Amino acid sequence: MFLSVFDVFKIGIGPSSSHTMGPMSAARRFLDELKDGNWPRARQAVPAALTASLHGSLAYTGIGHGSDRAVILGLAGHDPRSIDPDAMDGIIAAVTASGHVSPDGHPAYRFRPAVDLVLDKRTPLPGHPNGMQFSAFDGDGQLLLRRIYFSIGGGFVVSADELATLKSAPDARQDVPWPFANAAEMLDMAKASGLSIAAMKRANEEARTSRTKLDAGLDEIWSVMSSCVARGLAQDGQLPGGLKVRRRAKGIHLQLEEKWQRNEIDPLMANDWLSLFAMAVNEENAAGGRVVTAPTNGAAGVIPAVLSYAQKFHAGAGRASVHDFLLTAAAIGGIIKHNASISGAEVGCQGEVGSASAMAAAGLCALMGGTPEQVENAAEIALEHHLGMTCDPVGGLVQIPCIERNAFGAVKAVTAASLALKGDGVHAVPLDVCVETMRQTGRDMSEKYKETSQAGLAVNVVAC
CATH class of the missing domain: 3.30.1330.90 (D-3-phosphoglycerate dehydrogenase; domain 3)
Known part of the structure; x- marks a missing residue:
């Protein structure tokens, strides 16, 4: 696949x-x-x-x-x-x-x-x-x-x-070196080849395009993501749509910068920066700005937030690490999309922010030196703890609860990566089982909770 x-x-x-x-x-x-x-x-x-x-x-x-x-x-x-x-x-x-x-x-x-x-x-x-x-x-x-x-x-x-x-159509095996269609195959191929997930994904990509074009494309993706973070940190005022939701990223950023410049010790600082980066992106998204689907716009803040967090707090997060992060995340995202869904209208927000959190957890785990087994474990932990999440946007807008939900998806991703790195990759619930559970849960979920704004917060919060 x-x-x-x-x-x-x-x-x-x-x-x-x-x-x-x-x-x-x-x-x-x-x-x-x-x-x-x-x-x-x-x-x-x-x-x-x-x-x-x-x-x-x-x-x-x-x-x-x-x-x-x-x-x-x-x-x-x-x-x-x-x-x-x-x-x-x-x-x-x-x-x-x-x-x-x-x-x-x-x-x-x-x-x-x-x-x-x-x-x-x-x-x-x-x-x-x-x-x-x-x-x-x-x-x-x-x-x-x-x-x-x-x-x-x-x-x-x-x-x-x-x-x-x-x-x-049955699972199509395309002409790439490592055609894994699920996580079990991915791990088997990694074990047999001795390659990382990012290296296998790179080989698959380079079977279709040149290394120069691939790296330039990855640079562009990260450039657009990081530019979106920067724009979100610089804007204030209200978001469009009638809910009168205030942009908060700029104000939080100013507070955190003051503490950062003073070298003030705050046990919540890393978590605050992580949440801030996610909110900055999703405020830009809500305003109709330029973003990168990761894997969707409603979940666009999770991966840029975790990557920005890694670059701020991890000295080894250079260009090559960013590429490996994105390639690893894309491998996990492809597995989820192929075997379940990334559409909120099909499976609820578990398929959007849940998928993004799993992808980000895998990418961060890889960036931090995790083995393929630890990377798969990180993705599973993050996805497992989004199972059942509904999509109930207030007023049909990608604002409440979407903006803060991206911050929590980023926090869960970092937590999942950290937990996975503390273990050896052996765990009770395989990622493939978790993905299948998400698919079944989405199938059973009422249509009212799948991006129709007919239930949940959408009907219990006054829209304007």
Whole structure:
């Protein structure tokens, strides 16, 4: 099983990988299909108007997650990786005012967001909770092209046919040196080869790309992560969306810097810095800033926080260590996604912050010199203690409880790595069992607790 580190860690915008980045990418994909001419050219039909509908979790929390805005931006020809977050409001205002989108390489299409973009809470699309439908019509209103896509977590978008193939196809052994599909295989291959998990993951990546490109890509991922931390520490004021949530990272940062400069001994200091870094990222994410899915936007703060913490408190955390951390984390994230899910709409927040915490624990354990067995143990400890966690965002916004939840996910990751490093890697619950338990728990969990804002904090906290 091969899932690239660049599939696990995608550069994009907040507040949600599945609900913001996914719909934007799906809209762009629909434009590409439209440009390819998959409509009846024989009768010289010309696409003139577009419509879109969001279903399931995308409909219930679409406004709070910016899914409607993402569709507009995608149909206007933009993608999550390259769009300027500061330009988004202007683009949306222009489309709303004109009633048209004019993506590069296309004619102008009629698209009136108030009329042509529907959040359909009544009609789920079978296959996945995050369903979308896009349609194109000619000038006479005749349907030319209709496509259904699903945003399956972490910014991944698939068509209906691709989703069916993913669910029905057996485990595909791809042409990489170490094609582990689960943690047991990963440990067996590490033992047989004498390689670390990071080294095996690197070999798999380098079977597809050059070492130079791989290292440059890892540098870029860490650069975007660390820049997001820095921006989050510098901003204050309220987050958008109506909950009136105040940014706290800047104020906490100033307090901690004062203590740091005075060399003041505080037994909570390391933990405070760890929590601060996570909150800084997720405040930026909540504001629609540039982030890295790790493995999702809702959980984007955990891995940058643990890496930032390692660089501040561990002298050996240089460039090579950062690369090993990210490669190890991606290996664990790939196993979780392949065998369960990283989508809050599918398994709750255990699949988002729980997965991120497991990935971060594994990465930190590797950075600190842990064996493959200790790394697997660290991931299992972190994931185990997120099992059953629901996704119940207040007001459909990625703010409460998401921002603080990332801080706790980071704390659990460091604790898990520390516990694993104190042992020899032998433990009672294998990571694969924990991942399967998460999958089963998500299957049994009520839909109300899976990113629909229909239960939990979402109904017991006044949204505005």
